[in-house]
Amino acid sequence: MTKQEQLHGILKKLKQALPELRSIVIASTDGLPIAHNAADAPRVAAMAATALGLGKRIGQTAELGSLQETIVRGDQGYFVIYAAGDKGVLAVSAPADANLGLIHLEARGCAGRLAQILEEVIE
Amino acid sequence: MEPLKIVIAGPVGAGKSTIIRTLSETEVVDTDAFASEDIGKKTTTVAMDYGTLHLGDQLLYLFGTPGQDRFDFMWDVLSEGALGLLLLIRGDRPEDFVPARRLLDYITSRHSIPYVLGVTRQDQPPVWEPEEVAVFFGVPAERVVGLNAKDPRSAIGPLLRLLELLIENK
Numbered sequence: 132m133t134k135q136e137q138l139h140g141i142l143k144k145l146k147q148a149l150p151e152l153r154s155i156v157i158a159s160t161d162g163l164p165i166a167h168n169a170a171d172a173p174r175v176a177a178m179a180a181t182a183l184g185l186g187k188r189i190g191q192t193a194e195l196g197s198l199q200e201t202i203v204r205g206d207q208g209y210f211v212i213y214a215a216g217d218k219g220v221l222a223v224s225a226p227a228d229a230n231l232g233l234i235h236l237e238a239r240g241c242a243g244r245l246a247q248i249l250e251e252v253i254e
Numbered sequence: 255m256e257p258l259k260i261v262i263a264g265p266v267g268a269g270k271s272t273i274i275r276t277l278s279e280t281e282v283v284d285t286d287a288f289a290s291e292d293i294g295k296k297t298t299t300v301a302m303d304y305g306t307l308h309l310g311d312q313l314l315y316l317f318g319t320p321g322q323d324r325f326d327f328m329w330d331v332l333s334e335g336a337l338g339l340l341l342l343i344r345g346d347r348p349e350d351f352v353p354a355r356r357l358l359d360y361i362t363s364r365h366s367i368p369y370v371l372g373v374t375r376q377d378q379p380p381v382w383e384p385e386e387v388a389v390f391f392g393v394p395a396e397r398v399v400g401l402n403a404k405d406p407r408s409a410i411g412p413l414l415r416l417l418e419l420l421i422e423n424k
Contacts, residue, residue, distance in 0.1 A: 160287035161298050162324055177324040184285040184300035192283075218288050 134252045138166040141241055141248075145223075148237045153208070153224040157245060160184065160218055165249070169224075179212045179222035186212070199239065202231075213238050216246025257313040260416065261333050261367075262303075263357055264342035265350040266293050266321035269374040269403035271303050273342065274318050276409045278305025300325065302332055309410070309417055323353075326360065333361055338416045339369040345381030345400065351390055358391070368419045369397065372412035376400040 132140070142155055146168065154169035162180035164172040186201035203210040209231060213221040221242045225234055262270045275282050285301035303318030317332045319325070333339070339361055343354045362369060373387050382390075384398040391398070397419075399412040 159290040160300070161289050161291070162287075162300055162322070163290060173324060174327075177322075178327065180287060181285075181301045181320070181325060181328060184287050185302070188283060188285050188301070218290070 134248060135166065137248055138245070138252075141244055142166050142168060145237060145241045149223075149225070149229075149234060151225055151229045152234075153226065155224075156220075156222045157215070158220045158222065159249075160220055165219070165252075175222060175224075176220070179220045183212045183214060183220050187214070200235070209234070211235075211238065213242040215242040216250055219245050219249035221245055255311055255313070257315055258338065258417075258420065259315045259317065259336045260338045260340060260413065261329075261336040261361070262316060262318045262340045262342060263329060263361060264319075264321060264372075265344070265347075265353050265357070266298065267295060267347075268321065268342035268344050268350070268354075269372075270318040270321065270342055271299055273340075273372075273374075273401075273403040273409050274303045274305040274316050276404055276406055277307045277413070278316065279308065280306045298322070301328065307410075307413070309414060312417060314413065314417075329357070329361055330364065333365045333367075336365060336367055338420055339365075339367050340372055340412050340416055341369055342372045342374055342403070343387065345373040345375045345383070345387070346378065348382060348390075351387070355391060368416065368423055370412045370416045370419065371398045372403075373398060373400045374403050376408070377402040377405070 156167040156169050156175045157165045158176035162177035164176040182201045187198045190198045198214050200213045208227050209225045215221050283304040286297040287300045289298045299320045305316045307314045373384050384400040388395045388398040399415050402408040
């Protein structure tokens with residue numbers, strides 16, 4: 132299986148586990164889309180990288196340890212950006228009535244697997 | 255005296271993060287991420303750089319932007335409330351001049367603020383000189399200052415010029 136197939140496999144599994152997700156974007160930490168099911172992936176990838184990068188820096192200053200995720204919450208939904216190792220970002224968009232705990236459970240596991248694959252893809 | 259918020263923009267690799275690291279009197283807030291594209295360096299700014307600097311009694315807040323077009327939303331975010339713009343351009347990379355011109359128009363059309371163009375790498379000839387860059391951009395020569403972003407005495411030049419412009423405009 133190629134890396135791209137593995138990445139799409141991860142994307143598909145996450146979508147199956149959490150059908151309520153509006154979109155999923157896997158990106159590099161410098162904001163380029165790698166795999167996604169979003170219409171506006173280039174923009175989402177850049178914004179996700181910015182939010183995660185700033186979150187990491189805030190985490191350093193506030194001594195929060197290694198960053199896991201940055202959450203944007205509006206009254207109509209969530210946008211959660213997970214760190215996937217040093218090189219990857221996993222961003223998901225979900226409606227307000229979604230179960231955030233369940234999203235974390237699935238997406239954090241997914242981000243861990245992504246981290247391994249991306250470490251080999253991006254050199 | 256009120257602190258002045260200055261935005262430092264420009265294409266990738268122009269020296270935006272470098273000038274803030276060179277000049278800031280306080281610990282720099284940076285947001286470097288691993289660069290997955292070939293941009294001639296290992297890391298790139300994805301959100302912002304932040305530092306502070308006194309010019310005489312005047313305190314400046316320096317906000318550096320990411321360089322890539324895909325981060326253009328950050329140009330807007332960081333330009334909000336800014337009183338001056340320093341646009342950095344690499345003097346040895348004329349292919350960046352046209353994108354830099356677009357970037358200048360992008361910011362100044364949305365935020366009506368005085369600007370100065372800083373032409374970096376003046377210590378590494380052959381480079382375009384400030385006068386030549388002024389002609390290329392079609393802007394008055396006093397708006398363009400040459401510098402070496404790694405040298406504190408040189409890097410402060412364009413900010414002094416920007417401060418002069420701000421005082422003139424008052």
